[in-house]
Amino acid sequence: WKVTNQKRSGRCWMFAALNLLRVGAMEKMGLKNFEFSQNYTLFWDKFERSNYFLEEIIFSADRDVDDRLVAFLLGEPLSDGGQWNMAINIIRKHGLVPKSAMPETESSSNTGRMNSILKYKLREGARTIRAAVQSGVDVDTVRAQKHEILEEIWRILCIHLGTPPAQFDWQWNDKDKKFHRDGVVTPQEFVARY
Numbered sequence: 001w002k003v004t005n006q007k008r009s010g011r012c013w014m015f016a017a018l019n020l021l022r023v024g025a026m027e028k029m030g031l032k033n034f035e036f037s038q039n040y041t042l043f044w045d046k047f048e049r050s051n052y053f054l055e056e057i058i059f060s061a062d063r064d065v066d067d068r069l070v071a072f073l074l075g076e077p078l079s080d081g082g083q084w085n086m087a088i089n090i091i092r093k094h095g096l097v098p099k100s101a102m103p104e105t106e107s108s109s110n111t112g113r114m115n116s117i118l119k120y121k122l123r124e125g126a127r128t129i130r131a132a133v134q135s136g137v138d139v140d141t142v143r144a145q146k147h148e149i150l151e152e153i154w155r156i157l158c159i160h161l162g163t164p165p166a167q168f169d170w171q172w173n174d175k176d177k178k179f180h181r182d183g184v185v186t187p188q189e190f191v192a193r194y
Contacts, residue, residue: 095187
């Protein structure tokens with residue numbers, strides 16, 4: 001099979017999980033080679049981590065900025081590293097797409113600059129949320145602020161990685177050159193089938 005390459009990113013855990021899963025997909029579709037989109041799972045990993053970070057900031061907003069948990073959160077809001085259960089949770093929630101549906105970008109292959117922008121925005125969002133909570137703003141307003149911050153994170157990720165497809169047209173030629181068409185499928189349907 002074709003070798004996959006994480007290039008200048010810390011996605012070895014993600015590549016390993018997707019490489020393990022692609023064996024069964026290749027067998028089911030009768031393909032000589034196949035790759036799931038590592039960029040798709042990267043997008044959702046960054047988005048879910050951003051949401052988790054902001055939730056933890058809300059939870060800890062009443063603590064001093066020097067508190068060990070708060071200092072830890074602000075020190076490293078998100079990174080590329082991960083593990084098997086994180087990959088599986090992303091796949092269960094968001095599904096998978098073939099690499100052709102969301103190919104690699106410069107930012108997915110070299111995550112450093114994108115990560116620094118995301119960290120800046122998350123820390124900025126943490127400051128906004130902490131100030132709101134400390135000034136006595138109600139939880140519904142704080143959650144609305146969190147959603148606004150996540151909308152910014154979404155836009156940044158779309159600029160760097162592309163917009164993740166909600167559905168895509170899936171067709172392929174198997175190793176015997178026989179044509180197959182599934183039509184329009186969602187990422188969750190794709191995982192269930194392959």
